[in-house]
Amino acid sequence: MPRVDIPGSKSLTARALFLAAAADGVTTLRRPLRSDDTEGFAEGLVRLGYRVGRTPDAWQVDGRPQGPAVREADVYCRDGATTARFLPTLVAAGHGTYRFDASPQMRRRPLLPLTRALRDLGVDLRHEEAEGHHPLTVEAAGVEGGDVVLDAGQSSQYLTALLLLGPLTRTGLRITVTDLVSAPYVEITLAMMRAFGVEVGREGDTYVVPPGGYRATTYAIEPDASTASYFFAAAAVTPGAEVTVPGLGEGALQGDLGFVDVLRRMGAQVTVGADRTTVRGTGELRGLTVNMRDVSDTMPTLAAIAPYASGPVRIEDVANTRVKECDRLEACASNLRRLGVDVATGPDWIEIRPGAAPEGAEITTYGDHRVVMSFAVTGLRTPGISFDDPGCVRKTFPGFHEAFAELRKDIVG
Template sequence: MTVIDIPGSKSVTARALFLAAAADGTTTLLRPLHSDDTEGFTEGLTRLGYAVVREPDRWHIEGRPSGPAAADAEVHCRDGATTARFLPTLAAAAASGTYRFDASAQMRRRPLAPLTEALRTLGVDLRHDGAEGHHPLTIQASGVKGGGLTLDAGESSQYLTALLMLGPLTAEGLRIEVTELVSAPYVEITLAMMRGFGVEVVREGNTFTVPPGGYRATTYAIEPDASTASYFFAAAALTGREVTVPGLGTGALQGDLRFTEVLRRMDADVRTTSDSTTVRSDGRLAGLTVNMRDISDTMPTLAAIAPYASSPVRIEDVANTRVKECDRLEACAQNLRSMGITVRTGPDWIEIHPGTPRPTEIATHGDHRIVMSFAVAGLRTPGMSYDDPGCVRKTFPRFHEEFAAFVERSSAGE
């Protein structure tokens, strides 16, 4: 059995940074993720005037319930969707200030409209400086009174998360009625973390009521990233190995740990304890039809190992993967076809047939999850290469080294 330590969760780290910045007092984050996305988030906080001290395994953030210390700031959000959606929302709560946000070309293409329209509904003076509904944007902050709004979070649950976290910073709180919601487990992460910072959100069906009053600082431990763990779990299932990931057990916040249930349905053996999850397999995988709406970040992981299953793998209800760092559904389909695999697609589904994949150069589209997913396929199809292997820096800068070390250790029976 191979035990592997997975870096901290990107989703949890980003939420913790927002909550810490908004809290009354100094928060310490334990084992936060070090990556391009989280570095971009902390850099953005610094530009807004928040004090952030980073040590190797802990970060200290001095909260400012009144909002950014800077009265005027320009923030570049890089490729980070959480940075690009959370930081403008945080800045909007300031009593006064002018804040300009921009992002990479990749992030500029990704949608913001449901969030920015919701902020406008709440009275925020916000304008898009280029294409409507996309970065760049400028906020002329004057505080947020609060109130009620209706939100379509069918493209991204991050819109809802940003508004939920904004709620305690408003004068009257928020009441959010959600018409569509994708990746619902990520919202559960948000609600649990807000409780950890002293705020209890009331949920009745798809209506969320958030009280005013602010957050209190705390010491918060970041759990390992379940999406990143999916590559190692899939590798064990595909190659007949066994891997244990500590820190992701029955109490884990992240819904993407449910990817192991997909592997279980494919005949892998999965054991989850209070503080770890283990996957082992004899290397034989069954096909299946699975709805991955709530765990869509792991869709590419499943797509990459699907050709090695004994029957077709059909992944459904993943339309939102088309508006991620790239059109992930189409990127997976194109790369699998390049490997000689028969693939069918629709607006929100992909069906992958068994075959004998041949090595090819993977078109990554600058998407870290495409690289890491097809690295797993490379364990059964040696000779794969990538047009941009370095894009893993977004969430796991040392992925290639760590994955190679994992393969070597598991091959040696460690």
Template sequence: MPLNEDLPRGDAEYLSQSCFQFHEVPGSKSVTARALFLAAAARGTTVLRMPLVSDDSLGFAEGLAALGYRLEREPDRWTVEGRVRGPAAEEASVFCRDGATTARFLPVLAAAGRGVFRFDASAQMRRRPLGPLTRALRDLGVTLVHQEREDHHPLTVHADGIKGGHVTLDAGLSSQFLTALLLVGPLSEQGLTITVTDLVSAPYVDITVAMMERFGVRVQRDGNTFTVPAQPYTATDYTIEPDASTASYFLAAAALTGHRVTVPGLGSGSLQGDLRFAQVLARMGAHVALAEDHVTVTGAPGGRLAGITVNMRDISDTVPTLAAIAPFADGPVRIEDVYNTRIKECDRLEACAENLRALGVPVHIGRDWIEIHPSRPRPAHIACHDDHRIAMAFSITALRTPGITLDNPGCVKKTFPGFHRALNDLRTIWHRDQ
């Protein structure tokens, strides 16, 4: 997905002045999960380079192993032997940890096989919905049982392959529901035609479609209808790009402090819609330059930020990042159309509001919006709610507010175990170069 329409290109002279090439951003969580699914479903052996190594991705890999797939993990290189007929195991139990992609993608992959497959997850993930996805699977003839609470984990899939055909899907709570069906479509007997009645975070679907094509399968789209052929994937050698959602914290840090950071590997050719967060920073007054293979953000002198109103429906994972720097803007920051953030690892709208109020910042909140008014934050103890994005976002607030602490700094292991060290390294380099 080209992202260069709204960002300045930045000439070579400007980019050469970048004081720090930040190579610490790990591989994309979304791309790693999709790549693991595609590799498992492909004919042949796939090599994945620079995958994310975190609690989420390790949980996904362990789930594949439990289903009978052969994986080898080396530093910066994972190898997966694919199977075009679904899992090798005829019976398995998979614990999905906190991973939403694991909890939503793997039961669908299992349905393409033959056997009985049990899935469970953490208490946090048990709270998150599965209903639209499992209803679509039942409409396709898949037998499954929610063991305790309908539409939630734990879940047992009695798999006998997926015949295919037409199905209608509501993806208004999570684009992952649509992605899971798109990914499994080539493993069905007849292919799938999916009509979507609602869709949130659409750029994540664009990632899915682009990656499926890299593995040899082209999805046809006609408005809200997606058609996937019954055609085997082909194994490939695939490099995972850095995580744009994770990069948002370091881009925001530059904007907030008046410093500069360049993230290599994320540029105009990036698959990830969350790179559009850089456009938000540009609207707030930061200088943003996008090249083919990197993005650079330079904060305005003194870290000046302008207030804005922004619809973040398609980049909702970056809502906490914006909320965390919003108090430093010169006017209100209003974030709209983000109801789906309420059903993430925690209710992120409420969590942001709670923590901003603890910091002494005036906040108004509605069903799908939050409005944050300028105010110098005071020291406070941040309630992370076991949510990596809350922990990382308010760590950026702390760059200009000494005395902020986190109740669970370790929850960042979900996507970036080395986050706190990396942020401290960045801060040290900026202070050294002043």
């Protein structure tokens, strides 16, 4: 029975770095993810004057509740959405002039709901080129706090950024949310804030965040559930194959572990234990209609195995996947068509209609790590699949191809 050790969660690592930087004291992060995104976040903190000590198994961050140690900095956020959204929010609580820029891919991704909310809170923030996009400059002078209204219908990261900021304001925040996607990610944020000493209240659609700051701690990062989805899917499409991921079980924070419930509905055998999850392929993969609003990062994983289902697979309520690293909904559709699969799409849905066996082809990755990792699973059953940019997996899992090759050897031969 292959056991797959998945790297630490990107979502948890990014949140933990923000919390550690904001906390009073020295925080130790155990088993953080080391990837292009998280290294970029850590380097951004260093540019802002925070001390970040990095060893293979742990990172230590000297927190500064008062904000960055430097009064001026230029930070490059690479491709990282959490870096590009969280760091400008973090520095708003400090004092100084801070400029942020990002890769062309990240420059295309939207920021406006977050930056509009920050301006409503009195933050002096200027977009240098396209409104609502990087590059931007923050003239920080601390944040008083108060009431703010936020539309988080494109990304839950907007709400997470404001929640994380709340304890650093002078009077706290009341955040009223008009729309929210990927709600389980917000639950991750609230649980992690609790671990750093802050309890967020809830009054209907309003989150009540008290002032007072964070306390430093030692925090262990659990494996990345989105990354685990590729290995679980590999078992589901391979009759008799079984994959166990330790560290992800009943107490896991990440909502994306819910992807295994989709596999169960399709016919896979799933066992979720206290500290591990196992998926076994039964030789059956049924079609289904599924709402993936709350687990949308795993939409490409499901789309990539859908051609092997016995009936159509329709994935609904995933409009936000169009504003990720690429338009993931159309990326999946165009690549599946390239493999000879019948696909239809709408504004917020995709339907894959299995027919003849897919044919091998080069996958256009659009520089998106999740496109590569998803279609690697397709390649378990369809020979001849290659990628125009296989290296873009370094964003979240630099060793993915080696780990997946080992799994292929174990379950396929």
